Amino acid sequence: MDLTAPEWHRPTLEDVAQRAGVSRATASRVVSGSHPVSERRRSAVLRAVADLQYVPNQAGRSLVSRRTGSYALVLPEGMGQVFSEGFFPTLIRGATAELEESDEQLVILLAGSAAGRRRIEQFVRGGHVDGVVLASVHDRDPLPGLLAGTGVPVVCCERAYGDVQLPCVGVDNAGGAAAAVRYLKRIGRTRIATVAGPSSTPAGQDRLGAYLRETVRGHRRPLVAEADFTVEGGRAATARLLAEEPRIDGLFAASDLMAVGALEALRRAGRRVPEDVAVVGFDDVDCARTAEPALTTVHQPIEQLGRQLVRLVQRLAAGEEAGPALVLPTALVLRDSA
Amino acid sequence: MDLTAPEWHRPTLEDVAQRAGVSRATASRVVSGSHPVSERRRSAVLRAVADLQYVPNQAGRSLVSRRTGSYALVLPEGMGQVFSEGFFPTLIRGATAELEESDEQLVILLAGSAAGRRRIEQFVRGGHVDGVVLASVHDRDPLPGLLAGTGVPVVCCERAYGDVQLPCVGVDNAGGAAAAVRYLKRIGRTRIATVAGPSSTPAGQDRLGAYLRETVRGHRRPLVAEADFTVEGGRAATARLLAEEPRIDGLFAASDLMAVGALEALRRAGRRVPEDVAVVGFDDVDCARTAEPALTTVHQPIEQLGRQLVRLVQRLAAGEEAGPALVLPTALVLRDSA
DNA sequence: CTGAAAGCGCTTACAG
DNA sequence: CTGAAAGCGCTTACAG
Numbered sequence: 236m237d238l239t240a241p242e243w244h245r246p247t248l249e250d251v252a253q254r255a256g257v258s259r260a261t262a263s264r265v266v267s268g269s270h271p272v273s274e275r276r277r278s279a280v281l282r283a284v285a286d287l288q289y290v291p292n293q294a295g296r297s298l299v300s301r302r303t304g305s306y307a308l309v310l311p312e313g314m315g316q317v318f319s320e321g322f323f324p325t326l327i328r329g330a331t332a333e334l335e336e337s338d339e340q341l342v343i344l345l346a347g348s349a350a351g352r353r354r355i356e357q358f359v360r361g362g363h364v365d366g367v368v369l370a371s372v373h374d375r376d377p378l379p380g381l382l383a384g385t386g387v388p389v390v391c392c393e394r395a396y397g398d399v400q401l402p403c404v405g406v407d408n409a410g411g412a413a414a415a416v417r418y419l420k421r422i423g424r425t426r427i428a429t430v431a432g433p434s435s436t437p438a439g440q441d442r443l444g445a446y447l448r449e450t451v452r453g454h455r456r457p458l459v460a461e462a463d464f465t466v467e468g469g470r471a472a473t474a475r476l477l478a479e480e481p482r483i484d485g486l487f488a489a490s491d492l493m494a495v496g497a498l499e500a501l502r503r504a505g506r507r508v509p510e511d512v513a514v515v516g517f518d519d520v521d522c523a524r525t526a527e528p529a530l531t532t533v534h535q536p537i538e539q540l541g542r543q544l545v546r547l548v549q550r551l552a553a554g555e556e557a558g559p560a561l562v563l564p565t566a567l568v569l570r571d572s573a
Numbered sequence: 574m575d576l577t578a579p580e581w582h583r584p585t586l587e588d589v590a591q592r593a594g595v596s597r598a599t600a601s602r603v604v605s606g607s608h609p610v611s612e613r614r615r616s617a618v619l620r621a622v623a624d625l626q627y628v629p630n631q632a633g634r635s636l637v638s639r640r641t642g643s644y645a646l647v648l649p650e651g652m653g654q655v656f657s658e659g660f661f662p663t664l665i666r667g668a669t670a671e672l673e674e675s676d677e678q679l680v681i682l683l684a685g686s687a688a689g690r691r692r693i694e695q696f697v698r699g700g701h702v703d704g705v706v707l708a709s710v711h712d713r714d715p716l717p718g719l720l721a722g723t724g725v726p727v728v729c730c731e732r733a734y735g736d737v738q739l740p741c742v743g744v745d746n747a748g749g750a751a752a753a754v755r756y757l758k759r760i761g762r763t764r765i766a767t768v769a770g771p772s773s774t775p776a777g778q779d780r781l782g783a784y785l786r787e788t789v790r791g792h793r794r795p796l797v798a799e800a801d802f803t804v805e806g807g808r809a810a811t812a813r814l815l816a817e818e819p820r821i822d823g824l825f826a827a828s829d830l831m832a833v834g835a836l837e838a839l840r841r842a843g844r845r846v847p848e849d850v851a852v853v854g855f856d857d858v859d860c861a862r863t864a865e866p867a868l869t870t871v872h873q874p875i876e877q878l879g880r881q882l883v884r885l886v887q888r889l890a891a892g893e894e895a896g897p898a899l900v901l902p903t904a905l906v907l908r909d910s911a
Numbered sequence: 912c913t914g915a916a917a918g919c920g921c922t923t924a925c926a927g
Numbered sequence: 928c929t930g931a932a933a934g935c936g937c938t939t940a941c942a943g
Contacts (some may be wrong), residue, residue, distance in 0.1 A: 245698075245724060247920055258930045263922060270923095273928060288722070290698035294641075295920030296933045298632040305696070314664070327683055328650070335688060339781035340696050345665055350673060358643070360680050362583075384626070386583060467863060513863035523801075525805060585936055596914045601938060608939095611912060633936030636919045 254283040259309060266291060295502065297362065305340040306330075306548060307364040309355060311371045312347035321491075322537060326370060326392075329541025337549070339365075342351025346378055356381040366548035372396065374435040388551035390544055391436035402557035404543045408438055411533035411565030412445035415515040416476040416489045418452060418531075418567055424485030424513055428458035430472040430497055432489040439464075442489040458483065462493050469496025477504050477528055489556070491516040491523040494530050498572070513573035528571035536563050584625040588766045592621040606630060635700065640866055643678040643701040644668075644886060647693060647716065650685035657817050659829075659858025660875060664708060664730075667879025675887070677703075684716055692901035694719040704886035710734065712773035726889035728882055731775035740895035742881045746776050749871035749903030753825045753853040756869075756905055758791060762823030762851055766796035768810040770827040777802075779826040780855060796821065807834025815842050821909070822850055829854040829861040832868050836910070851911035866909035874901050 252262035257276050264270040265280040268288075272280070283289070297303045308330055310323060331341050342364060346352050359367055359382055365380055369391035379399040382389045394410075395401035399407030419427050429446045443459065450457045459521075460475045462468030469488055473496065475543060476483060488494035494516030502529035506512045508528055516523055523530035543561055551557060590600035595614050602608040603618040604627075610618070618698040621627070633700045635641045646668055648661060670681050675780035680702060684690050697705055697720055705720055707729035717737040720727045731746075733739040741750045757765050767784045770777030779798065798813045800806030807826055811834065814821060824839075826832035832854030836846060846866055854861055881899055889895060 236729065245700075248922095249920080259920095260930060260932095261928085264929090267922075276929085289693055292636070292920050293699035294632045294636040295703055295935090296922075297634060298630070298920080298937085299922045301935080303632075305701070305905075312662075324650075328685070331683065331685060331689065335692075340692055341683070343683070345669065345681070347666070347669060348673075351669065354673075354676070354678055357628055360583075361631040361645070363631055500913080528936070535785070586938095587936080596940080597936095598914055598916095599912085602913090605938075609912070614913085630936050631920090634938075636921085636936080637938045639919080 236376025245292070246289045247292070247516050248289075249250045250287055251280060251283045251289050251457075254287065255279040261343060275372055275566040277329045277479070298458075301362075303365050304338070305335060305342050306360065307342050307344050307355075307367045308353075308546065309346050309367060310371050311373075311376075312345045312351075322518065323370065325520070325537040326541040326544075328401045329366065330545045331541075332538070333542040334547040339549075341545075352378055352381060356385070359387050360385045362387075364562035366390070366552045368392075368400070368544045369395075371436070372401075373433070388548050388552065390557075392453070392540065392544065397491055401546055402551065402560070404540060404547055404561045404563070405437070406535050406540060406563045407565045408441035409445040411517060411535070411567070412489070413440040413449050414489065414567045415517065415533050416446050416449040419485035419487065419513055419515060419573060420449070422513060422573065425455070426458070426480060426483050427455065427485035427487065428460070428476045428480065428483045429458055430469050430476070430486065430488040430493045432464050432493070434461060439489060446487055462496075464490045464492060466492050466499075470500045471496075471563075473497040473500035474504070478499075486512055486514045488514065488516050489518050491518040491526075491530055491532055494532065494572070495522055495526050498528075498530075499527060509571065511571050515573045519568055523568075523570070526572070531570045531573040534566045534568045536565075539563055581583065583630070585848075586627070586629070588625055589618060589627050592625065593617040598808045608651045612899050613845050621791075641701060641702075642676070643680050643702050644672060644883065644890075645680050645682050645693075645697065645705045647682045647684050647707050649711075649714075650683045650689075651851040657790075659860070660856065661708065663858070663875040664879040664882075668874035668883045669879075670876070671883040674901060679883075690716055690719060693694045694723070698723045699723050702729070704890045706730075706882045706886055707733075707739070709774070710739075711771070723727060726886050728886045728895075730878065730882065740885055740889065742878060742885055742899045742901070743775070744777035744873050744878060744901045745903045747783040749855060749873070750780040750825065750827070750907070752905045753855065753871050754784050754787040754905070757823035757825065757851055757853060758787070760851060760911070762900065763793070764818060764821050765793065765823035766794070766798070766814045766818065766821045768807050768814070768831045769799045770802050770831070771798055772799060779837065784825055790869065798904065800834075801832060802828045804830050804834040804837075807831025809834075809836040810840045811838035812842070815839075815844075820827040824850055824852045826852065826854050829841070829858050829870055830866055833860055833864050833869065834908070836864060836866075836868075847909065847911050853911045854906075857906055861906075861908070864910070869908045869911040870906055872904045874903075879890040879903055 248262050262280050265272045265277050282332050334341050366388040372391045381393050383399045390402045393405045394403050398450045431443040460472035462472040516530045519532045519534035523532045586600050590597045593611035603610045603615050611686050672679050682693050704726040710729045717733050721737045728740045731743045732741050769781040798810035798812040826835050854868045857870045861870045
């Protein structure tokens with residue numbers, strides 16, 4: 236069989252059936268495994284499939300089954316750099332692993348420009364996927380609204396904003412952040428500042444909220460600088476913090492990347508970590524381990540998050556209820572920076 | 574129109590046609606814009622489309638047109654971290670921008686486990702996409718082989734290995750690396766070492782090859798340590814290099830990430846950059862600008878690479894010839910590290 | 912320019 | 928268990 240010959244055409248179910256000497260219906264039944272078929276015909280069909288390298292045409296199949304066997308994961312293009320350090324790759328790994336169990340395919344879409352988001356909407360409406368996972372949603376993100384009316388199930392990380400109420404899977408941001416700040420207090424730190432994440436994101440909001448509660452509870456003055464989850468942002472925010480209050484002895488950064496930036500700013504300012512300033516991060520991605528000193532940080536079960544998001548959207552696609560919102564636990568991991 | 578009602582079904586072309594008082598054929602012609610239609614009917618159809626929020630079902634459409642309007646970009650999962658710093662995001666941006674012009678969608682697939690690669694093969698064979706761009710191919714990558722027989726056009730970055738000859742778009746790795754080494758010689762460096770990339774990749778091979786040619790030509794002893802394109806790898810390789818030859822005064826790292834690692838290793842070893850050791854990187858991604866000192870590096874037109882890869886695969890999908898292999902130019906960018 | 916009809920490749924009641 | 932037939936939603940010659 237010359238696959239490069241111009242007149243060659245992909246084998247269809249009809250070809251398989253003919254070669255196996257059965258009806259198209261029977262061939263379909265063994266290929267999809269949907270109905271029992273006599274052993275003789277079954278093996279004949281299987282042999283034909285192998286001989287022909289037959290793979291069902293998805294267009295034909297999904298036209299009638301109304302299923303595609305693939306799910307979309309939508310990543311925000313803008314924040315690519317922010318989360319590149321471990322978060323997205325790990326989330327993708329989890330989602331892929333979960334989908335693998337039902338032999339389904341993960342398709343990643345980047346939401347960039349407004350035009351790009353429209354195209355994603357069309358893509359979803361066009362029936363390319365059975366469900367959508369939004370990896371990151373912020374304040375005024377138009378995507379949940381655009382996708383809400385498509386009839387295709389959509390879920391998201393953390394929590395959706397505005398009027399569109401999407402089913403979500405989150406992590407315990409508040410609990411993790413509170414644990415971090417409490418730990419800093421417990422080891423005797425009294426002037427604890429925070430480098431907060433963007434207030435437009437759930438993670439930014441919730442981690443800051445917990446810091447504030449813990450600080451106020453201890454009758455201490457909150458020291459906050461907001462940054463954008465990046466190394467560079469963390470560095471600049473920490474410099475501002477040091478200018479405002481040079482006697483800082485504890486620092487909670489709302490992401491590991493920002494904590495790495497903080498480490499650099501502190502080094503430049505001549506502060507030793509953890510002796511002068513104890514630093515705690517959030518995420519527990521790779522750079523936490525390789526930082527110098529290695530970061531004490533709040534571990535987030537990112538792979539689990541990916542898995543649970545997929546399970547949720549699969550459940551929805553199967554017509555089941557979303558059930559109560561799921562919040563995954565976080566945990567403080569002690570290393571050298573605090 | 575209650576989109577959440579269980580009995581609601583997506584509008585079909587038939588619904589549009591009926592609402593507009595035309596035949597299904599006419600409705601199709603205005604929606605796809607394939608044939609001229611009288612102004613009266615045209616606007617009636619358009620109105621119906623808007624009223625119904627009609628979006629063509631891709632399964633039906635591609636079943637007959639044999640086109641999906643989307644292309645796959647396959648990224649290697651393993652190397653995610655390696656290229657996360659700018660390369661892949663930029664490549665994706667270029668590919669997306671190029672596709673945008675024909676209103677087509679980029680779909681990103683991660684090639685992970687062997688099972689995952691099989692699933693990608695099935696996905697492609699199933700007719701989900703009109704073409705495939707392999708973002709990174711190495712030595713014994715089975716993917717080109719798996720995809721070669723699908724009948725779907727496949728192109729790749731740099732160059733394919735083995736017996737499968739895929740059409741490619743590359744950058745002038747050798748020219749860029751040679752320029753870097755020549756520059757180091759021109760500024761008077763005499764003991765020039767290199768941190769090479771993995772010898773399993775075209776970029777690794779070609780950049781090292783150019784270094785060796787330039788070194789041998791100058792009757793100098795080559796000093797090579799191989800690493801994996803990461804910061805950590807660059808750090809370790811540089812430490813080895815310094816152990817082997819402490820008098821190194823020039824260093825060409827085959828990626829910016831490795832150059833950043835080299836900077837750290839040099840700092841720890843008490844060497845000043847560029848005074849004691851002049852360092853040149855390759856890629857010109859974000860971290861080159863933010864490194865301290867800012868990296869002198871070989872600029873690679875990554876976004877163009879993404880665009881040209883898409884153009885190539887689109888051309889193939891349209892039945893045209895691939896044409897001669899395209900090699901994009903590189904250029905040395907002078908900053909502070911050399 | 913327009914419509915009736917065929918057909919893309921598949922699955923699924925419906926009879927048997 | 929099996930096959931003939933209908934139909935998923937769309938496009939495209941074919942007549943007009």
